[in-house]
Amino acid sequence: MDQPGEEFFYPMYDTCDGVSARCPIEATTYGDYFTLGACAFFVGIYGALLIAQAYLGWRSRAWAFVAWLAAGTAFELMGYAARIYMSFNPWSFEGLVINSMMLVLGPTLTAAAISVTFKHLVLWYGPEWSLIKPGLYPWVFVGTDFISIVIQGAGGGISAIANGMEDGRSLYDAGSAMLVAGVSFQVANMVLCGALMLVYVWRRKRAMKQKTNAGGHGGSSKKWSLLAVLRGHETANRAEHMAKVFIAGLTTAYVAIIIRCIYRIPEMSMGWANELMQNETLFLILDGAMILLAAMLLTVVHPALLFPFMGKVGEEKEQIMAERAEQREMREVL
Numbered sequence: 001m002d003q004p005g006e007e008f009f010y011p012m013y014d015t016c017d018g019v020s021a022r023c024p025i026e027a028t029t030y031g032d033y034f035t036l037g038a039c040a041f042f043v044g045i046y047g048a049l050l051i052a053q054a055y056l057g058w059r060s061r062a063w064a065f066v067a068w069l070a071a072g073t074a075f076e077l078m079g080y081a082a083r084i085y086m087s088f089n090p091w092s093f094e095g096l097v098i099n100s101m102m103l104v105l106g107p108t109l110t111a112a113a114i115s116v117t118f119k120h121l122v123l124w125y126g127p128e129w130s131l132i133k134p135g136l137y138p139w140v141f142v143g144t145d146f147i148s149i150v151i152q153g154a155g156g157g158i159s160a161i162a163n164g165m166e167d168g169r170s171l172y173d174a175g176s177a178m179l180v181a182g183v184s185f186q187v188a189n190m191v192l193c194g195a196l197m198l199v200y201v202w203r204r205k206r207a208m209k210q211k212t213n214a215g216g217h218g219g220s221s222k223k224w225s226l227l228a229v230l231r232g233h234e235t236a237n238r239a240e241h242m243a244k245v246f247i248a249g250l251t252t253a254y255v256a257i258i259i260r261c262i263y264r265i266p267e268m269s270m271g272w273a274n275e276l277m278q279n280e281t282l283f284l285i286l287d288g289a290m291i292l293l294a295a296m297l298l299t300v301v302h303p304a305l306l307f308p309f310m311g312k313v314g315e316e317k318e319q320i321m322a323e324r325a326e327q328r329e330m331r332e333v334l
Helices: 036-060 063-088 095-116 117-125 132-163 168-215 226-271 279-302 314-333
Strands: none
Touching: 036 063, 036 132, 036 279, 063 095, 063 279, 095 117, 095 132, 095 168, 095 226, 095 279, 117 132, 117 168, 117 226, 117 314, 132 168, 168 226, 226 279
């Protein structure tokens, strides 16, 4: 307690340089030191993923996917690097801002990497069953991801800055509200985009089933030798299997990001320095582990390994699509 005649001192990020009797760790946003080992683990894994992504990105030429995934991974790495610094000095305002901004935006960037795959998946399986033109998918899905990024970035920046100001309560509340709105928008957007893709899958399966019930190839005038049919069938099956593994990885990563976002909504809506935010173990499980899982899966099932079609452009891509259509007709002959 301050002595008589001494000015009242309230510990803030702009008045505290480190933990002391006047600036106790309990008064910081997170209320404790971060676990150094856990933070270092995440930094190490994300660093390794960035190296792998650089190599796979060069091989795949799927530049949009590569850029968004690398950006999300780099943001996560920087966020946990800031946490390493804060594990030594919890009163670091720079560490607080970097940690807050990077770990808020990183998952949205990673989600955008998934969104850019939808156009290519629709082209691969056949655009005729899509509710919208394939060229609109990046605008609809990635465009809405970008809106979420802007809202969360602005909210995170305002909240972090206001958290270091003694008279920044109203500014802080506005920033927190924007954060909650941004993450909520991201959840709604991801659910809507996922639903749109499920509608595509349903329409395609229904059309294929109706075609089969109507008599397979329906008396196609095209003729193939048995050897050509078998070879086409074998090639198509191999490509289909790889694409299905790719989709399984995308789906799991998609769900992991949604779980993280659902956790973040109450964590942010309760205000900074709340009990949920200060539970590091829960954060590492529902945020850290979920986004790390997503980043690892997107690296393991990278288009360079399982879906090279995504990196094709121009006439080469059109030729592959034409071959795919012919392979579908071949499979109907068997």
